[in-house]
Amino acid sequence: MTLTLDIDKPSEKKPAIVQTIFLAAGLALLVLAPLFFYPVFLMKLLCFALFACAFNLLLGYTGLLSFGHAAFFGGAAYFTAHAVKEWGLPPELGILVGVMGAAFLGAIIGFLAIRRQGIYFAMITLALAQMFYFFCLQAEFTKGEDGIQSVPRGHLFGFIDLSQSTNMYYFVLGVFIIGVAIIWRIIHSPFGMILKSIRENETRAVSLGYSVRNYKLAAFVMSAALTGLAGGVKALVFQFATLTDVSWQMSGEVILMTLLGGIGTLIGPLFGAGLVVTLQNYLATSEFPVTIITGLVFMVCVLLFRRGIVGEFYNSRLGRKLGFEHRH
Amino acid sequence: MIFGIPLQAFLGQLLIGLINGSFYALLSLGLAIIFGLLRVINFAHGAQYMLGAFFAWMLLSYFGIGYWPALIVAPLAVGLVGAVIERTMLRRLYTLDPLYGLLFTFGLALTIEGTFRYLYGASGQPYATPAALAGGTNLGFMFLPIYRGWVIAFSLVVCIGTWLVIEKTKLGSYLRAATENPILVQSFGINVPFLLTLTYALGAALAALAGVLAAPIYQVSPLMGSNIIIVVFAVVVVGGMGSIMGAIVTGYLLGVAEGLTKVFYPEASNIVIFVIMAIVLLIRPAGLFGRDV
Numbered sequence: 001m002t003l004t005l006d007i008d009k010p011s012e013k014k015p016a017i018v019q020t021i022f023l024a025a026g027l028a029l030l031v032l033a034p035l036f037f038y039p040v041f042l043m044k045l046l047c048f049a050l051f052a053c054a055f056n057l058l059l060g061y062t063g064l065l066s067f068g069h070a071a072f073f074g075g076a077a078y079f080t081a082h083a084v085k086e087w088g089l090p091p092e093l094g095i096l097v098g099v100m101g102a103a104f105l106g107a108i109i110g111f112l113a114i115r116r117q118g119i120y121f122a123m124i125t126l127a128l129a130q131m132f133y134f135f136c137l138q139a140e141f142t143k144g145e146d147g148i149q150s151v152p153r154g155h156l157f158g159f160i161d162l163s164q165s166t167n168m169y170y171f172v173l174g175v176f177i178i179g180v181a182i183i184w185r186i187i188h189s190p191f192g193m194i195l196k197s198i199r200e201n202e203t204r205a206v207s208l209g210y211s212v213r214n215y216k217l218a219a220f221v222m223s224a225a226l227t228g229l230a231g232g233v234k235a236l237v238f239q240f241a242t243l244t245d246v247s248w249q250m251s252g253e254v255i256l257m258t259l260l261g262g263i264g265t266l267i268g269p270l271f272g273a274g275l276v277v278t279l280q281n282y283l284a285t286s287e288f289p290v291t292i293i294t295g296l297v298f299m300v301c302v303l304l305f306r307r308g309i310v311g312e313f314y315n316s317r318l319g320r321k322l323g324f325e326h327r328h
Numbered sequence: 329m330i331f332g333i334p335l336q337a338f339l340g341q342l343l344i345g346l347i348n349g350s351f352y353a354l355l356s357l358g359l360a361i362i363f364g365l366l367r368v369i370n371f372a373h374g375a376q377y378m379l380g381a382f383f384a385w386m387l388l389s390y391f392g393i394g395y396w397p398a399l400i401v402a403p404l405a406v407g408l409v410g411a412v413i414e415r416t417m418l419r420r421l422y423t424l425d426p427l428y429g430l431l432f433t434f435g436l437a438l439t440i441e442g443t444f445r446y447l448y449g450a451s452g453q454p455y456a457t458p459a460a461l462a463g464g465t466n467l468g469f470m471f472l473p474i475y476r477g478w479v480i481a482f483s484l485v486v487c488i489g490t491w492l493v494i495e496k497t498k499l500g501s502y503l504r505a506a507t508e509n510p511i512l513v514q515s516f517g518i519n520v521p522f523l524l525t526l527t528y529a530l531g532a533a534l535a536a537l538a539g540v541l542a543a544p545i546y547q548v549s550p551l552m553g554s555n556i557i558i559v560v561f562a563v564v565v566v567g568g569m570g571s572i573m574g575a576i577v578t579g580y581l582l583g584v585a586e587g588l589t590k591v592f593y594p595e596a597s598n599i600v601i602f603v604i605m606a607i608v609l610l611i612r613p614a615g616l617f618g619r620d621v
Contacts, residue, residue, distance in 0.1 A: 065427045065430070065431075112606050112609050112610070115609050115610075115613040116565070116609070116613060118426060118427065119363075119369050119426050119427065119430060120565060122369075122427065122430055123369065123561040123562075123564065123565050124565055124605070124609065126558055126561060127558060127559075127561055127562040127565065127602050127605055128602060128605075128606070130558045130602065131599045131602035131603070134598050134599045135599070138595065248554075248558060252434060252438070255431065255434075259431065287446075288446070289442045289445055289446050290442075291438045291439075291441060291442030291445070292438070292439055292442035292443055292446065294435075294438050294442075295434075295435045295436065295437070295438030295439030295440075295441075295442055296435065296439055297435070298431060298432070298434060298435025298438065299417070299432055299435040299436060299439065301435075302421065302428050302431050302432040302435065303417060303420060303421075303432065306424075306428070
């Protein structure tokens with residue numbers, strides 16, 4: 001596998017200070033952002049960013065290209081919306097239902113898909129996710145073409161009113177930070193190291209005695225669960241869950257965000273999601289279809305720009321100077 | 329009556345299954361040929377199928393050129409477009425992980441479909457059945473629309489013809505040799521880069537041919553390709569891409585399985601192929617005709 005470009009981690013020489021400054025600046029920006037931007041736009045961005053980061057855990061750090069992550073994102077949106085609206089659960093439990101549901105789906109799809117590798121893995125995940133799409137189209141609880149509408153945001157822990165968009169924004173930001181922290185923890189754990197070894201050389205990982213299948217399945221389920229976290233929160237932000245989120249186009253979108261931001265970089269998907277969501281918002285009012293732009297960006301990225309924005313930055317002269325050096 | 333189902337309905341769905349199977353076979357055949365040599369999964373295959381149907385429709389509505397010339401011109405045109413794409417862009421990706429080829433052709437598919445959607449809207453355009461094949465014939469036990477019989481017969485001929493070209497001719501032997509060991513074949517003085525271009529063009533042309541055949545049956549719509557390509561991927565996973573004949577046989581089999589499901593359990597008809605794929609993965613992960621795991 002030469003899919004990823006070994007740029008995932010800055011070298012250990014002098015970057016600690018630079019990294020801390022970047023991190024602090026980034027957090028400050030996210031905290032202050034609602035003063036400058038429309039909160040719903042920011043929340044959408046954060047949901048997609050978390051989605052892309054969770055997807056990247058699989059593509060960037062395990063080397064598995066899933067073409068079916070929409071099933072987990074949209075599936076969790078349906079589960080959360082149903083739990084909150086029909087069962088009357090509070091938002092935090094509703095999201096938990098979404099996460100569990102997505103993890104369960106991930107276990108089934110992952111179990112089947114890891115039986116083949118590479119290109120077949122991508123096709124199988126796509127086909128199984130499409131099967132889930134047809135299930136959602138026909139199932140009773142998803143309300144077919146209409147989707148689940150007017151989902152209440154409710155009160156977080158019983159006393160924080162999430163219908164206030166500022167409260168909702170900081171809730172989403174909190175979920176986003178927790179999600180990314182979990183991903184960071186996974187990547188930097190011994191478990192994460194084994195995932196990377198599978199990415200780099202699966203045969204060798206097998207010969208070293210690791211049960212590669214179990215590791216792949218575990219990574220798949222974790223990625224699906226974190227994707228479910230993003231999907232569940234999105235259902236609360238927009239207060240609906242529809243078929244759009246389970247369609248294959250959504251699976252394609254998250255791949256684009258990750259590719260554009262930088263496969264195998266922790267924060268790359270955040271930038272990729274930011275660009276894609278901004279572009280969509282910008283084009284939403286015009287007649288021009290987003291798919292043409294999306295397709296062209298895909299082609300350009302794959303041909304000329306495979307490291308993505310953050311990857312190119314890490315690899316640039318400035319990036320190296322700041323200690324984000326290309327690691328061999 | 330068969331299993332409590334009227335014979336007419338049963339045979340009718342069997343026919344639809346065979347028609348769908350013809351398209352699955354033609355498309356998975358093209359995918360398998362391209363994958364065999366280029367190691368690229370051509371996600372744009374559905375878009376090329378759609379292009380074939382659209383070119384036929386454009387030839388008819390802008391130039392008054394009918395079905396029969398379109399059956400040759402549209403695949404040639406799409407094949408040419410494919411050759412240009414392979415020469416200018418796809419070629420650069422051969423040394424990379426095959427997943428980049430998939431992502432590139434995915435982007436290509438989105439661009440092509442988006443453009444046609446922008447120009448012609450999402451709704452379908454009707455394409456009349458050619459006069460020579462209009463109407464139907466009564467076989468005694470069922471009514472067979474002639475055009476549908478023609479699609480089944482013609483696609484069988486094309487599939488078997490392609491198989492013969494690859495298995496029995498000189499050109500086919502070069503192709504197979506280049507699949508096994510491109511460097512060795514190149515050192516024998518055979519122009520492998522040209523073979524690659526030709527293969528991609530051939531695969532694209534096959535998809536376009538299926539598109540022209542489909543035009544009078546389904547509506548000519550920008551979305552017709554993306555609807556079918558995911559099913560064809562499942563077909564390819566079931567068949568395994570190791571053998572050309574395997575791709576053809578699996579295509580027909582799964583088309584028929586889908587048709588029969590429509591008779592016995594209509595709710596499951598659009599997921600039955602995916603279910604079969606899941607079962608095959610459990611029992612025989614390499615696919616029915618596959619060699620590699």
